[in-house]
Amino acid sequence: MTEEVSPRKGDRTKAAILASARNAFHELGFDGASVRAIAAQANIDPAMVIRYFGSKQELFAAAVRIELRLPDLAQVPKSRRGRALVEHFLHRWEGEPNEDALIMLLRSAVSHEDAAQRLHTVFASQVVGALRPVVAASELKRRSALVASQMLGLALTRYVLRLPAVADLTRTDVIRDFSPTIQRYVAGPLPH
Amino acid sequence: MTEEVSPRKGDRTKAAILASARNAFHELGFDGASVRAIAAQANIDPAMVIRYFGSKQELFAAAVRIELRLPDLAQVPKSRRGRALVEHFLHRWEGEPNEDALIMLLRSAVSHEDAAQRLHTVFASQVVGALRPVVAASELKRRSALVASQMLGLALTRYVLRLPAVADLTRTDVIRDFSPTIQRYVAGPLPH
C-alpha cells in the first residue's frame, strides 16, 4: 500500500499540477504552455499529468474555472454602476496572482478554438447576465458588446500586451478613466 | 537560362508567398501558421519559402508592413476627431480582405515576443504620433492609452474573438457607438 497523508497524496499532486497549469496557461496560453513545462514547474513527472487529467485539453478545462461573480447591478445606484463594474474587474484581475481565468482564456482563445468558444460562453452568460436586470431588453446586446469591447481591451493592453501607457496606469487611474465610459455603456444615453 | 516573364518569375512567386503568408498570419498568428501550410496555399514548395525569405521570422517581418496612416487630426475640427479616428480604423480593418497587419500582430503578439515588441513600437510611434499635435503633452500618454485600449478592444472582440454581440454590429453601429468614447478620450474632459 502507498503512503497516505491527511489530504490524499493524489489530491495534493493534482492540486500542484492545477496550480502550475494555471500559471503556465496564464502566462503562455494553451499552445504555448507545454505539459512538460507544467509538470517540471510542479516537480512532477509529465506522464502523471496525463494520468490524472487524461489529456492537455481536459487539464485546460479543469484549470479554467470561470466565475466572474459580477456584482448585482440592481443593488448599485444607477449612477455608480460603471465604477462598480470597473472596480470589480480590476479587483479580479489584480487580486489573485496569475490565476485569473479570463486572462488565461484571452491568451488561449487567439489560437485555440475551444478556448474561444468558452470565452464566448462566459461572455454571453455572465456579462449579459449582469446587465440584463438593469437595461432594457432591446438594448441588452448592444450595451453588452460595448462593455465587453472596452473591458477586454483594457485586459488585453494592460495584462497581455502590456503596452506601457496602459500597464503604467495605477489602479486609481484605471478606475477614474474607465468608469465614465463603462457608465455610459451601461446606463448612459446611446446615440440613436 | 531560366524562363523570364515580364515581372521576374522570382518576384511572382515571392508575391504569392507573401500573400499566402499574410492570410495565414492573419488567421492563425505567427505560431499557428506553419511554413508548410503557407507554401501549400501558394502552391509552392516549402523549401522555397526559406530560400526566398531566409526564415519564418524574416517572412513575418516582410509580411507585416504597418502603415496605419492615421489622419492628421489637426486638420479635423476638434469635435469630430473621435469619429474620424473610428472611421479610419474601421476602414483599414474592413477594407482590404484579410491583410491588415494590425490584426496579424494582434494574433501573433500573444504568443510571440517579437510581434509584441513590434506592436509596442507601432502603438508608440503611430497612435501617440497622431495624438501629439492635438493634445497637451502632459496628457499625451494617458489619452493614447485610453484610445489604444478601446480601439484594440474593438479589434479583439470583433475580428479575433468574433464575439457575436460585437461582430454583428454594422459599420454604422460601430461608428455611432464608439465615436463618442474616442472623442472623449482624444478631446474631452478627463477626470482629475
Next chain:
DNA sequence: GTCTATAATTCGATAGAC
C-alpha cells in the same frame, strides 16, 4: 503510484540532385 522509454506527429530548416 511513479517513472523510463518511446511511439507518432509536426515543425523549421538544410543539403544536394537535377
Next chain:
DNA sequence: GTCTATCGAATTATAGAC
C-alpha cells in the same frame, strides 16, 4: 530555380517495468 529527402528538435500521449 525547383524539388526530394531528411535532419534535429519539440510536441502530446501511451506502454509497461518496478
